[in-house]
Amino acid sequence: MTSDTFIASIDQGTTSSRCIIFGHDGKPVGSAQKEHEQIFPRAGWVEHDAEEIWVNVREVVGAALGNADVKAEDIAAVGITNQRETTLVWDRTTGKPVYNAIVWQDTRTDELCTRLAGDMGTDRYQHITGLPLSTYFAGPKIRWILDNVDGVRERAEAGELCFGTMDSWVLWNLTGGTDGGIHVTDVTNASRTLLMDLETLQWREDICADFDIPVSMLPEIRTSSEIYGEVRPKGVLAGVPIAGILGDQQAATFGQACLEPGEAKNTYGTGNFLLLNTGTTPVRSEHGLLTTVCYKLGDKDTVYALEGSVAVTGSLVQWLRDNLGIIKNAKDIEDLAGTVEDNGGVYFVPAFSGLFAPRWRPDARGVISGLTRFANKGHIARAALEATAFQTREVIDAMRADSDVELTTLKVDGGMVVNELLMQFQSDILGVPVVRPVVNETTALGAAYAAGLAVDYWSGEDDIRANWSDDKTWEPDLDPTVRDEMYARWNRAVERTYDSA
Ligand SMILES: Nc1ncnc2c1ncn2[C@@H]1O[C@H](COP(=O)(O)OP(=O)(O)OP(=O)(O)O)[C@@H](O)[C@H]1O
Numbered sequence: 301m302t303s304d305t306f307i308a309s310i311d312q313g314t315t316s317s318r319c320i321i322f323g324h325d326g327k328p329v330g331s332a333q334k335e336h337e338q339i340f341p342r343a344g345w346v347e348h349d350a351e352e353i354w355v356n357v358r359e360v361v362g363a364a365l366g367n368a369d370v371k372a373e374d375i376a377a378v379g380i381t382n383q384r385e386t387t388l389v390w391d392r393t394t395g396k397p398v399y400n401a402i403v404w405q406d407t408r409t410d411e412l413c414t415r416l417a418g419d420m421g422t423d424r425y426q427h428i429t430g431l432p433l434s435t436y437f438a439g440p441k442i443r444w445i446l447d448n449v450d451g452v453r454e455r456a457e458a459g460e461l462c463f464g465t466m467d468s469w470v471l472w473n474l475t476g477g478t479d480g481g482i483h484v485t486d487v488t489n490a491s492r493t494l495l496m497d498l499e500t501l502q503w504r505e506d507i508c509a510d511f512d513i514p515v516s517m518l519p520e521i522r523t524s525s526e527i528y529g530e531v532r533p534k535g536v537l538a539g540v541p542i543a544g545i546l547g548d549q550q551a552a553t554f555g556q557a558c559l560e561p562g563e564a565k566n567t568y569g570t571g572n573f574l575l576l577n578t579g580t581t582p583v584r585s586e587h588g589l590l591t592t593v594c595y596k597l598g599d600k601d602t603v604y605a606l607e608g609s610v611a612v613t614g615s616l617v618q619w620l621r622d623n624l625g626i627i628k629n630a631k632d633i634e635d636l637a638g639t640v641e642d643n644g645g646v647y648f649v650p651a652f653s654g655l656f657a658p659r660w661r662p663d664a665r666g667v668i669s670g671l672t673r674f675a676n677k678g679h680i681a682r683a684a685l686e687a688t689a690f691q692t693r694e695v696i697d698a699m700r701a702d703s704d705v706e707l708t709t710l711k712v713d714g715g716m717v718v719n720e721l722l723m724q725f726q727s728d729i730l731g732v733p734v735v736r737p738v739v740n741e742t743t744a745l746g747a748a749y750a751a752g753l754a755v756d757y758w759s760g761e762d763d764i765r766a767n768w769s770d771d772k773t774w775e776p777d778l779d780p781t782v783r784d785e786m787y788a789r790w791n792r793a794v795e796r797t798y799d800s801a
């Protein structure tokens with residue numbers, strides 16, 4: 301490939317859709333981004349309008365090309381990465397969704413999950429899927445749509461409907477939609493449904509039967525790096541091959557060059573997601589982590605990961621902005637938190653969607669503890685930032701317990717890592733250095749790599765390693781007794797969130 305060609309990466313995220321154009325050196329040359337509406341029909345429910353998202357995706361692709369001053373002919377391939385688990389069912393003939401997309405944070409399937417667990421418990425499918433039965437994953441959300449939207453079960457059984465996560469929705473539309481759109485997903489997204497066997501990488505008909513989901517509505521499972529089809533019939537990228545799909549957290553792991561067993565990254569976005577590459581055998585967790593597919597590049601062996609998913613981190617900053625109004629913009633939280641010397645004894649456990657890893661407590665709800673007449677909004681802001689770091693510490697403790705890997709540094713990325721106060725506290729509470737790479741848009745970058753490798757734009761994983769470089773490192777600087785005391789108080793606050801749903 302000539303050096304004046306590029307890879308376009310579409311990042312369909314929880315809060316926004318982005319398109320970033322990357323060059324050979326893995327640096328962005330242009331981008332565009334658009335937020336979409338967060339729909340909260342009632343407590344615990346979170347939805348997106350999938351048609352709005354598709355409009356936004358097309359818009360940001362066009363705008364990113366313009367911003368990079370690059371023509372469609374100069375794009376060698378397109379990669380797709382996406383918010384995972386967010387569940388959509390649409391009609392193959394009309395292209396219309398039958399219901400809004402149900403977002404990964406949505407807890408409406410709580411009771412359904414309890415029913416499916418029955419006497420066998422929430423670990424019923426863990427040995428097959430690597431996952432506990434939880435509202436987080438796509439399978440129960442599909443079942444909810446089949447049970448609760450009029451006429452949908454009949455239409456699904458008649459083969460009229462498609463299920464997909466947002467990767468599938470974007471790909472189907474890009475490849476022609478009702479006119480021959482391709483209905484596939486990749487192994488990483490499929491591994492988040494509770495319906496895929498981690499070893500065979502195929503749908504499990506027995507689990508689908510337990511869930512009462514017709515297998516015919518599921519997309520075909522493909523690898524993360526291969527040519528799925530090309531953009532058609534017309535539109536800005538017509539004729540360009542789509543050659544990579546990775547769920548957003550796996551994409552960030554790939555983009556951070558965590559390519560060897562023992563390498564890990566933590567992404568600080570809407571939630572936090574720490575993934576540890578465990579190599580070509582899936583490692584089963586005994587401490588509340590998920591086993592998931594990290595990536596599969598074409599015919600190469602499948603690479604697995606252990607994952608600690610935390611539901612609420614950056615979205616707590618948004619909550620302080622939108623629901624409390626104590627900041628105007630997300631970045632203002634750093635200055636507000638900096639108005640106080642320490643948290644003043646205030647701990648904020650944002651269990652808005654229950655608690656995910658490592659505790660998996662759907663019955664938990666948020667708590668602010670340690671309030672006194674002294675506490676002010678600075679303390680609340682500080683406690684909110686510290687919550688992100690404490691939740692990360694819990695996940696890392698679980699990872700240490702599950703694997704022999706000793707963490708020496710933590711690679712970080714995502715929207716929150718521009719926050720220096722948070723990064724310093726993260727290093728303090730972990731007792732290890734925290735390092736941020738030059739290209740912080742690792743999610744989009746990882747999907748670009750997956751696509752670029754499939755079309756020989758990059759020749760191999762060594763190119764990814766060579767392109768990675770560090771920007772800034774934070775070293776721990778907190779008295780270990782203070783650290784342990786704070787962590788103990790955090791743990792007491794977490795226990796107060798239980799039995800509150
Ligand atoms: N300076 C900041 N300090 C703390 N949090 C911040 C700051 N700037 C942004 N955030 C938070 O970062 C999050 C956005 O990060 P990012 O764009 O990586 O999220 P994301 O989860 O990838 O979203 P999406 O799923 O839409 O891609 C928001 O929740 C926002 O509140």
Ligand SMILES: [Mg+2]
Nearest residue numbers: 313548569743
């Ligand atoms: Mg993202």
